[in-house]
Amino acid sequence: MKIVGICGSPRKGNTEWMLRKLLEGAIKAGAETELILLREKDIRACDGCLSCEVGGKQRKGICRIQDDMQHIYPKLVEADGLAFGTPVYFEMLSGLLKNFMDRTCPVWPKLELKPIVGIAVAEEGIGTAVENLKTYSSVCGMRWVGHVTALAKTPERASKDKNVGRRLELLGRKLVHALRN
Numbered sequence: 001m002k003i004v005g006i007c008g009s010p011r012k013g014n015t016e017w018m019l020r021k022l023l024e025g026a027i028k029a030g031a032e033t034e035l036i037l038l039r040e041k042d043i044r045a046c047d048g049c050l051s052c053e054v055g056g057k058q059r060k061g062i063c064r065i066q067d068d069m070q071h072i073y074p075k076l077v078e079a080d081g082l083a084f085g086t087p088v089y090f091e092m093l094s095g096l097l098k099n100f101m102d103r104t105c106p107v108w109p110k111l112e113l114k115p116i117v118g119i120a121v122a123e124e125g126i127g128t129a130v131e132n133l134k135t136y137s138s139v140c141g142m143r144w145v146g147h148v149t150a151l152a153k154t155p156e157r158a159s160k161d162k163n164v165g166r167r168l169e170l171l172g173r174k175l176v177h178a179l180r181n
């Protein structure tokens with residue numbers, strides 16, 4: 001069982017810590033995990049060519065942009081479960097994570113039925129960020145398992161909150177249990 005986490009923060013901060021905590025819970029429940037830090041990757045913007053969809057119903061499923069997404073596509077397709085994390089920017093998900101989502105256009109039908117959890121962290125208010133993650137999950141036909149949010153401004157703030165840590169570990173375990181059902 002493999003869980004892949006996707007971190008949509010451009011800094012080493014709360015989102016990364018929260019995803020690591022969640023993945024710890026998944027490991028304790030018996031899963032293998034991998035965390036992909038989008039900030040370390042060369043992922044260009046989707047250019048909207050739709051060549052990944054050429055052929056009508058017979059999707060080509062290949063993106064012509066040669067960057068780090070080419071290594072990430074197989075990881076997404078092979079993952080048994082996913083965990084997406086985002087800082088809240090202007091009450092929405094981060095641009096880094098949205099750009100990543102757009103680039104999943106070639107493979108999103110292959111994500112169908114995979115269980116997914118979401119994490120969002122904001123200074124004052126989560127706004128629509130969790131809804132943004134749920135919308136992506138629903139468009140892809142994935143199974144939404146749950147989410148954890150936190151309020152934090154400085155990069156290490158969320159890690160001081162033991163309650164958030166507990167909720168994250170529990171959600172990691174719940175994600176693994178969802179794989180078994």
Ligand SMILES: Cc1cc2nc3c(=O)[nH]c(=O)nc-3n(C[C@H](O)[C@H](O)[C@H](O)COP(=O)(O)O)c2cc1C
Binds near residue numbers: 125154155
């Ligand atoms: C461009 C930008 C926009 C932000 N917009 C919001 C916002 O709308 N609401 C909010 O409560 N916090 C907002 N924040 C604060 C971040 O969500 C907060 O610092 C969070 O802890 C960042 O997570 P990270 O440490 O994982 O990067 C914003 C921060 C930045 C840099």
